[in-house]
Amino acid sequence: MKTFCGRANPSTGALDWVEESEEYDYHQEIARSCYADMLHDHDRNKKYYRGIRAAVARVQARGERVVVLDIGTGTGLLSMMAVTAGADFCYAVEVFKPMAEAARRIVEKNGFSEKIKIINKHSTDVTVGPDGDMQTKANVLITELFDTELIGEGALPSYEHAHRYLVQAPCEAVPHRATVYAQLVESELLWRWARLQPVAVEGARLAPPPALGLCAGAHSVCDVQLSQVSPGSFTALGPLCTMFSVDFSKPMSSAFQSHSSQFEARAGGRAQVVLSWWDLDMDPGGSVVCSMAPSWTYAQPETAPWRDHWMQSVYFLPSERRVCEGESLRLTVCHDDYSLWYGLRSPSQQDAQPEAPPPRPCCTCQAHLVWTRPRFGELNDGRRTESYVRALRSVLTADSVCLGVSDGSLLPVFAHMMGAKKVFSLESSRTSQQVIKQVLEANSMEGGVELLEVRAEQLSSKDLGGEQVSVLMAEPFFSSSLLPWHSLFFWYCRSALAGVLRPDAAILPRAASLHLLAVEFQDLWRIRAPCGSCEGFSVSPMDEMVQKSLDFREAREAEPHPLWEYPCRALTAPAEVMTFDFTQRVPQQPISSRGSLPLIRPGRCHGVALWMEYQLIADVTVSAGLIGPVSEKGECEWSRHRKQGVYFLRSPWESSGRAAVSYSLTFEPALGDIKMDFSVAPQ
Incomplete structure (x- = not known):
């Protein structure tokens, strides 16, 4: 049986009707699972x-x-x-x-x-x-039943029901016990993911709205590979605390609970973030322990097991507070049946009444509904901001009429601060509008940017007060984008807006380019590697189902992954393989690119990493992938703000001799997608 599913195309913005069989849906779910x-x-x-x-x-x-x-x-x-x-x-x-x-x-x-x-x-x-x-x-x-947060998949209600109706008392349980640990830290890097910081623009200061500073933030956990967050990027303000344990062999409740750990601050600083993970004791005596601790907690970090289905958690305190070395502190964790949250206070703050547990975080400023954590980090990236300011400076004049096309972007605010005559901004949602409006009000810029909630193809010069746009700008960033080239939605918007653009209008960015390199992953390859057998048991039917899902596709696909969390080695030089000229409209005909890249380092080629770079002006480019040169050993540094594309080869290639990665790429304008195929062969 076949069904038709309506899906918003992230590149073209159109509603596509996709025909899929039930079997295809099932296989896709399994293929993309952990x-x-x-x-x-x-x-x-x-x-x-x-x-x-x-x-x-x-x-x-x-x-x-x-x-x-x-x-x-x-x-x-x-x-x-x-x-x-x-x-x-x-x-x-x-x-x-x-x-x-x-x-x-x-x-x-x-x-x-x-x-x-x-x-x-x-x-x-x-x-x-x-x-x-x-x-x-x-x-x-x-x-x-566990996830990165331990209980996020409904473990507690399932255990509660099982002990009540499905198992005897007493009962043996595997795992027997889980223990949750937490550590209070100061981290400028991580805190940038939670709050908008002041932004410097041409000597002026753009302040974040007060509501953002008072907001407790999003309640959802921030799960990351903490092993890739260097200990040098945070300061531990307290010891690693044992917060609570759950005995799975006994009846339990999924009702709200809170647990506290009291300690003296080991260092002074700003209490901002709680790092957390958990262990599983597989037996009552605790002699068999499965730990989720990051690698830097191990005496020999290279011996730490790698997992992607269970990672570590970062929790942001409702507000940062200054603590002094030696100060007595109490860290409290609360949980309902599905999630955890943390609060911090000094015991001296207690009065005669019992201490109230910290309330569950809830976004009141709306910014955490518009901006994801990586997006907060992107907005707080000073170097990136300077690149956009420099590009704007080169195209703005006192007579400029600017139009911004990005979701929740500060570029239109920058243009106003830099003296543009008029600034308009297309926003994808009312919530996004409200957030930018707060930024304007907080900086006494009411009316400085006119926010328009209208699709690009529906915009007319009447919406712009009869003006013609002289500067069309984008980051580009769109909340619907998953893969790097989904940001080409800007190109489709630019084409739809041709009627309101001056003939000599500046387009910023003026072009985008697709880049790639072949890589050997340290660990990420495991998520798509065939299993065949596991601990002596055949699980080959799983491989058959995943392979069947791949065979359903007309062409292989790339997957989005934040590569800063997944170390890899470059086996080829990075290459620019496709260019998209935003100064022109989206073409009617496909754009194709074919070629090959020689493998320049020995290793095991697992696949290809792909990313976009944006040429803002002739000499200013912003990368959403590699942010520095590849080292002599092939080590790569990736942007933390955007996900890159990863194309996994059907079978890894051992590159010990002369070989090359061949690629075939075709951008289909009607689909807004890039069809791709890669292979490796000896030279």
């Missing part, structure tokens, strides 16, 4: 196996029949481990239908069909009894 990453996480798998063997042995030692409940079974791997360890029967629950089907195939392929029952339901819908999904309650509970 299952491959988890299957390649040997540290996790081995420790789960050790914990499962020990739990099964404890039940057998009591002379009981071992009945296992595996919630969130995924591929069925943990259930197969349990049966191999001696379990008599296992109920494996998986709510995601295509994954449950994959688990059935994997369990059958490994010969466990008689001892493992796959239940395609949410665990809270599972029933026990003669006519139920389970014939009897389980005495071993195995789960993998």
Whole structure:
């Protein structure tokens, strides 16, 4: 059966109707999931196996029949481990239908069909009894319900229900316990992701609106690969605190709770950010521990296991506060059934009443609804701002009529500050308008920029008060963009606005270019690598399903990834492979580029990294990818503000001799997309 799905095209802005089969949707979900990453996480798998063997042995030692409940079974791997360890029967629950089907195939392929029952339901819908999904309650509970924040996938309600209805008391649990850790730090780098900082423009100061400083920010967790955040970029103001533990072998509640840790500040500074992660004890004695700690906490950082399905968390305090070395502080963490948040206070601030827990953060300024954390970092990047100011300075005159086309951009504000006659800004939403309006009001610039909530193709000279635009400007940034070339939406806007542009109008940026280089990833390759087998069990049906999803596509696709979090080595020189001239309208005919890049370093070529660079004026370019030269060893420094595109090769290429990466790229104007294909061959 085929269905038609309406999707907004991020490049053209048009509503596209895409025909898809149900099977395609399922395979795409699996292909883009983290299952491959988890299957390649040997540290996790081995420790789960050790914990499962020990739990099964404890039940057998009591002379009981071992009945296992595996919630969130995924591929069925943990259930197969349990049966191999001696379990008599296992109920494996998986709510995601295509994954449950994959688990059935994997369990059958490994010969466990008689001892493992796959239940395609949410665990809270599972029933026990003669006519139920389970014939009897389980005495071993195995789960993998965790995310970076530990409880974000609904682990607590699932455990609460399982202990009430699906497992015996007492029961063995794997993992047995989780412990959450946190550390209070000052970090200018990380704090830039949470608050708009003052911006210097031509000797003037653009102040952030007071509402932004008073806002507690977004409540959602900021998950990152903290191993890639250098300890030199933050100052620890306190010790690593044990915040709370959860015993999964006992009944629990998913209701609101708060926990505190009191300590003396180890250094003075501005308390801004809480770094957090958690450990899993796979057994009651804590002898088998699976840790999410970043690599810089290890005596030998290179021995730290890499995971992408579980990372670390960054929490921003509602407001920064100055603390003194030796000051007594109390860090409090609260959680509901799905999320965590932190608060800080000095115990001396307490009065006779019990201390009230910090309220859950909620954005009141609207900026956190418009700007993502990387976007905050981009707006706070002084060097980047100077590039745009320098470019504006070269095209602005006292008679300039400027039009900005970006989402929640400060460029129109800059143009007004720099003396443009009139400034207009197209905003994608009413919320975005309100945020920019706050910026203008905070700096006594009311009326300095006229905010227009209208699509580019609908804009007329009447909307501009009869004016013709002499400077069309963009960063370009659009909240709908996922891949680097989705920012070409600006090109389509520029084409639609041709009727309101002066013949000699300056277009900023004047052009964009697509760049690429072939890379060897340190770890990211795992998320798309075939598994075949995992800890001795065949999981090849998973590889078959992922491959089938790739075969459904007319052409291979790139994926968006923030490469600053995923170290890689360049195996070719970076190359500019396609140019888009914004001074002209979008062409009717496709733009194609073909060629090859020689591999100049030995290594394992996993794929190709792609990014956009924007030529603002002749001598000012801003990169959304590489932000410095590649080192002699091939090390790369990537922009933290934008995601880059990654095209994974079907099979990695061992580059020990002379070889080259061939590329074929075609920009389809009607689709706003770039069709691409890459291959590696010896020279």
